Amino acid sequence: MAAANLTILDIAKEAGVSPATVSRVLSKHTNVSPSTAQRVREVVDKYSYQPNSIARGLLQRQSHVLGIIMPDIKHPYYASVFSAAQREAGSAGSVVQLYRLAYNSAITDDFISHLIERRLDGALLCGGFIEPSDPKDLSAVLKHLQQYMPIVTICPPIQGLDCVNIFPDLEGGIKKEVGHLARLGHKRIAFIGATQETRSVGERELGFRMEAERLSVKPVLHYENIHTPAMGESSVQRLLGSLPRSAWPTALIVVNDLMALGVLKGLRRMGLRVPEDIAVVGSDNQFFSEYTDPPLTTLDLNAEELGQLSMRQLLHARDSKPASYSQVRDPMLIVRESCGASLSGRTAALLEGGVYA
Amino acid sequence: MAAANLTILDIAKEAGVSPATVSRVLSKHTNVSPSTAQRVREVVDKYSYQPNSIARGLLQRQSHVLGIIMPDIKHPYYASVFSAAQREAGSAGSVVQLYRLAYNSAITDDFISHLIERRLDGALLCGGFIEPSDPKDLSAVLKHLQQYMPIVTICPPIQGLDCVNIFPDLEGGIKKEVGHLARLGHKRIAFIGATQETRSVGERELGFRMEAERLSVKPVLHYENIHTPAMGESSVQRLLGSLPRSAWPTALIVVNDLMALGVLKGLRRMGLRVPEDIAVVGSDNQFFSEYTDPPLTTLDLNAEELGQLSMRQLLHARDSKPASYSQVRDPMLIVRESCGASLSGRTAALLEGGVYA
DNA sequence: TTGTACGCGTTATCAG
């Protein structure tokens, strides 16, 4: 019954009308008599004819495809962003294509040429890339891309680039954590991060240092090459092993929950109790964070909302004039047990408006 | 410098050659003199001209886009499959589009019309969908799709459909687990699953029942509506609460590691020790499974390999004749601590060739 | 309301 390469001409012939009429029936249901429309529809159904969106896109200069650029879909944060963005695009009749840009890579001309070649309707930059020493390099590349399609980023504004930016206030988020821990009585707090050149680490570190200084908390900075669970596990040995016990931090802020997962295990293997011996907080509330032992106090970045909002803006930019503004989302402190707040009667965090989960 | 809507004609004019020559320079570098090629290249670079792959695809009937159909990219199993498939496609110059088909949904004509409309080069079915009561429904729909593009599945063969199927032997995998637990001395083992109509649950249950019977182990079946961590957490209360302590299973096989994550927490909250009081094993080795407390004994399905192999076959099917065969991958038993093997001197599992991690 | 003719940007075919 259904043949694979039917065109609108075949349908038109079979229905005894012109291809234009078939097109009208299939697209904007306007200016076509009910009877002919009916006849056309029957033929369309009979052959299960599906118009070719490639051809359609060529003519309309709209591919109905959005590109999403991220380092790693296996990271639950990015998976959440992607999922929400995909859903939002889908509800607008568009699909998404994933373009992977390895962690700590720069966005090159070569990379964006793939996007341009495909004539996407827009590009969503989800972060994780590095910003070259000369910021003009990045903005130049992205401006080139912008001549072809609107851009929305899920990271802070890029110097020299006008577009919509929707992102979490990582600096402020870490400050909340430092403040929370300080109120719980911690005087010496470590930040376990990764020596990455992505801004997400830098912002967190900045917030950490600033708030530590403000609250007269002694900051301890510890960096690993990458922020994997395995690295988290081994990092605590290196960190604590390098310090006399008297100089140990009493709380650990870990750059993300994936790494915190490893940190918890490393501590367990060292025979340390959390939070009694040492408090631990994560930084991006993943699905597993409430199932660790003890459940992890962390920051909710609301990845789904970021994905949805940014995609919505991207679709909007495609249909109207591209705008340029920033929208900063406030991470929420999720207080569970790994920070020890439950040990202290929970008063400290409640004052700050954190959420107990 | 770079204008957005340059076409091959503009380049041709500027270079003083015909569009055909520009096309030749850009595609198959054949039959064009070095000097003209050079001149064309200069103009192309000058304007950063990027050919429009939409137009290219229209003529060549190849979109260089592959579709991946899965229920939930946030599930780490699917994220791994997707990631590997994306990489494999990318190395062949193609991109992937995600099509989400909610858990427990059927593949309808309406759904595949989206794929056909886009004229994808192929479709990767990753499982998670239900098979309707009448199997002809499913095969009919997919046969329709096959008239437009090759299909590869990462699930067992679909009755009446000829295509490549690459999938893990879930039934055999669970049998390994039952055997492992039986050798550790367990006589009463529960299977915690979900009342889904997807085959992945059914196969596991089948393997469980068969092997339990063969080894004279008393099977206890417990079903929840969905297999989330939260459901896992509450399920143990329901399961154990419904049984007198003397009838409690001594080991729990959980349908997947996500749910097992919750099971471990539920047990913890009930004050039960794993594995001393009750053993727990998962079923699909996720990244977090080695960081649980205790680390989870589970089955490695090798999602990345499944994703890579299946995409490779899909690309192959696109370029040559579509084949039809099944390739069954053997899950690997990963023995960690939640099963209690370490308590028993590790002999049992070693005999079976499991891997200690 | 309907049909004709053209164009979207590229590549394939053929002639030169």
Added chain:
DNA sequence: CTGATAACGCGTACAA
């Protein structure tokens, strides 16, 4: 080695 011409499948003026 190069150029003209005709597709690819569809939407859309414009004319009827």
